[in-house]
Amino acid sequence: METTATVVTDFIDYYQILGLEPEWDTEKLRIELRKKMAGTKARVNAATGKKKEEIDQLLKKIVKATKLLTDPEAKANYDQELAEWNRTATPEQQAAAAAVPTLPELWALIDAGRYLDAVEAGKRLINYTPDDDKAWEAYAYANFRWNDFANAIYASEQAIRCNPQNAEYYADAGQYLAAAERWNQAVAQLNRAIQIAPEQVSYKLTLADIHTKCGNWGDAEAILQGVLSQDSSNQTARSFMAIVVGARAEEKISEVISLADEGKKKEARKLLKEIKDDFEKAHKLAENDPDIRDLLNSESINVRRALGVNSYQRIFGLIVDSMLTLPGLLIASIYTSYTGYTGANATAYFFGILISILVVGYSWVYLAYKNNGQDLTKRLLGMQIVNDTEDSVPSLGKLTFRAILKPITLMVIYLVLAAMFFFSVLAGMGEANGADATGWIIGIMIGLFILSFRLLFDLLFITDKDLAPTVVGAFLFLHDKLTGTTVACSTKDDFLNFGKYHWY
Known part of the structure; x- marks a missing residue:
């Protein structure tokens, strides 16, 4: 047959x-x-x-x-x-x-x-x-x-x-x-x-x-x-x-x-x-x-x-990231009182900081790695971490390095803004010809104006690290520049963003 x-x-x-x-x-x-x-x-x-x-x-x-x-x-x-x-x-x-x-x-x-x-x-x-x-x-x-x-x-x-x-x-x-x-x-x-x-x-x-x-x-x-x-x-x-x-x-x-x-x-x-x-x-x-x-x-x-991402995503992202560290910071702020002495509880301080690091590490590194560049904050707000020069998500090493640099970057930005505020106060005092209340008020007003203008410009107008003003961009996107990553808007249909969210 x-x-x-x-x-x-x-x-x-x-x-x-x-x-x-x-x-x-x-x-x-x-x-x-x-x-x-x-x-x-x-x-x-x-x-x-x-x-x-x-x-x-x-x-x-x-x-x-x-x-x-x-x-x-x-x-x-x-x-x-x-x-x-x-x-x-x-x-x-x-x-x-x-x-x-x-x-x-x-x-x-x-x-x-x-x-x-x-x-x-x-x-x-x-x-x-x-x-x-x-x-x-x-x-x-x-x-x-x-x-x-x-x-x-x-x-x-x-x-x-x-x-x-x-x-x-x-x-x-x-x-x-x-x-x-x-x-x-x-x-x-x-x-x-x-x-x-x-x-x-x-x-x-x-x-x-x-x-x-x-x-x-x-x-x-x-x-x-x-x-x-x-x-x-x-x-x-x-x-x-x-x-x-x-x-x-x-x-x-x-x-x-x-x-x-x-x-x-x-x-x-x-x-x-x-x-x-x-x-x-x-x-x-x-x-x-x-x-x-x-x-x-x-x-x-x-x-x-x-x-990049718009101003609302940036503002809410900062708020959500700050809330992630809140439980640990509350524990770290526990005070103790005995024999007339009031001071920080060293144990609570240590465990509070440790909890904050673990929570942030879990979100910024582990969840981002498991979910195609989306940590908890970026998942909630429709953002995604991607490699700077190719259509792919960053490696575990890049995500870890980025998580370490991110708080350092924020601290540097705050120090720069604080310095701007401090010098504006001195300028206000000089204009008032003395360190009286009027000079302080004028200085504070000038400082707040400069601070708000700077923040508004950064939040509303800067989207890409290569287009940011030289000084501000170097600080604002430091972790992006050094890790070769960037944050982009994400959609549910994007080929880099698919499947259910993995929590573990």
Whole structure:
């Protein structure tokens, strides 16, 4: 009796499906996946039936691939599984079509993902009906799905020859030309499609997609803005605009770094504010699209790293961190009274300080290490400790070093502020020509003014340690500079922040 080996057929090769290369680094994969998401979203409006179902499935695969392939550890495991699958799998037997296939049979092959079968069947169909524009359209799409762009372009041109007034054929030709990176010709074909059918939004979205692939974010945004000005509720256009605005914001980060390196920190902070506004705009545009929000959150680490955390997070973070040490400090403050002498209880003082150190160490080091850079305070306030130059969380050693430096940094800052206050008091006394009450009051008022101004500036305007004023930044972010870490905003969908919180 003849036996056959059973091969797993439901394994998904994201590299082949999405046109990616396994050797690409994380950043390259992220960029290409963003383009895939934008291009797929652009064709949703024009798709119907099986074609739309295919696009919906492709969107889910892009989101899954983004999470899988931009996580170095998950990618390594996936690559190993893919190699094993390729070693054991056998090519599916190619079923030969009987006679000339009908057009529905050709589309059925395409819908089933049997692209090579569809290409072969399509050849027989167009040879039998060389002036059938619908046959050329299906044959062109089969070649496109098989990644034979040259034949897809040729077939789409033949479809146009058979029916030059069908705008869809020009749009398809533009898509195939773009896949072959023949950008100028692709733009020309899309403009022709829009000229024939100006009411068709999908052609404008496809044209915007081509501009994004060329890096012409301004042209893409202008086209999408035009679509939204006519129909602000178009969710496809809003999602696409979110991708464009988010990508534009991310590209500006390098300009911020260049300005900071040149000492132009005022201009850098101004540009950083624009980036923040763009990023917030992107999230607002994608508020009803979980796929795009997920994609934005996965890509936002560089933006969030530069934006840092806002003033409210800083203030509440300081309060929560202070409360962690409160039980130990209360124990340490116990006084004893005997034989007329009142003084600090040495035992209580020792154990109080020890308890404070243990509580802070548990939160700042252990919990942060177990929970992807989120200690108790940062978990509560939506913040996360990340490495300064890579998309990963700090090591245990870095978190420990950071925890040791943090209170030292705070003490240094307080000493600097205290010195500012002290000298302002002396200045006030000098202005009053004597150490009387008026001089003290004037000095205290000057000191409080300087102190409040300094604190407000630090809390409200400094987000990134590289953009802080030289003296203040050196103290304010000392533990960040020395440990190579920084604090960024975190979201529940971020790929560095996942799973339940581990307390032990």
